[in-house]
Structure formats: C-alpha cells, structure tokens
Amino acid sequence: MARLIDDLLNLASISKVEMKVETVDMSGIISNILYGFQKKEPHREGEFIIAPSVSVIGDTKMLKTALTNLLDNAWKFTKETIPTLIEFGVLKESERKEVSRIVYFIRDNGVGFDMKYSEKLFGIFQRLHSLSEFPGTGIGLAIVQRIIHRHNGSIWAEGKVNEGAMFYFTLGLNK
Secondary structure (H helix, E strand, C coil): CHHHHHHHHHHHHHCCCCCCEEEEEHHHHHHHHHHHHHHHCCCCCEEEEECCCCEEEEEHHHHHHHHHHHHHHHHHCCCCCCCEEEEEEEEEEEEECCEEEEEEEEEECCCCCCHHHHHHCCCCCCCCCCCCCCCCCCCHHHHHHHHHHHCCCCEEEEEECCCEEEEEECCCCCC
C-alpha cells in the first residue's frame, strides 16, 4: 500500500514540478540502474547492451525515474528468461527529408505482450499480467509517459508474447 501511495503521489507531482533542464548522461544512468538490479539479484544471468555516451537535454531526476520504471519492467518481465537480455539503444527516424528525430529504445527478451492490448500499457492501474505473476502497482508506465510528455516527447511500445517487448521514446527539449 505504501508503494502504491508513493507511486500515486509521484504521478500527481510530475506535471507540477519545475523542470531543471541540463545535459543528462542516459548511458550512465542506465548502467547504474542495471548494475543495481544485478547487485540485488546476483544469481540472475543477464546481458546488458548499452549504447555508449548517449546524452540528452532534460531533467535528470525525471528522466532517471522514467528509465528506472522502464528498466524495472524489463528486469521484472525477464525473470524467467535465461539469460536475460536488456538493451538500450538509439535509432534515427526520418519523418521528412529535412527533419529527423532521435528515437531511444529499451528492449528485452521477456514475456512480452499481445499488441492488441498495447493501448492499455500507459493507463493507470492497467495491467496485462496478473499481480501474482508480476508484482507492481500498475502506475509505472503512466509515470513514464507523463515524464516523456513533459520533455515534449512521445512513447510507444511493441511486443510479442514470449518474445519480449520494446519501448521507444523521443525527447524534444532544447537548451
């Protein structure tokens, strides 16, 4: 119950908190988060692929929260997959010839999800798996979405049952 209350308070505060815009070392943050997961569960076999030297403009605290939620899901939903594979990378997506945007992604090889339920992923208390299978409050991805939107970005996901999930996001802040 305490975690649920904390998550609800966090969700509510995201749109009100003033952003501190600076250069954010995404690769470093992700490395630290994944190192923490492995330290807590040293028995788990995991391979992490992290694009090096990825920095963005944004609010460090908010982006760390978003990345923690995304990576926590990847770690949680790969618990039965041996070895666990979690990847962070960058794509360039051309929207028009004169404009391209950078798309970041986090991919895992876990349980995945059926794409027909993809619209539910970012809703509050929307779960695609039972609480007994995978614990959580059902608020994490809603928090991620709000943080990405605060950074003038977008987020979406792709998945296949028993083949993993891939979360894509863009960020649109400029100094």
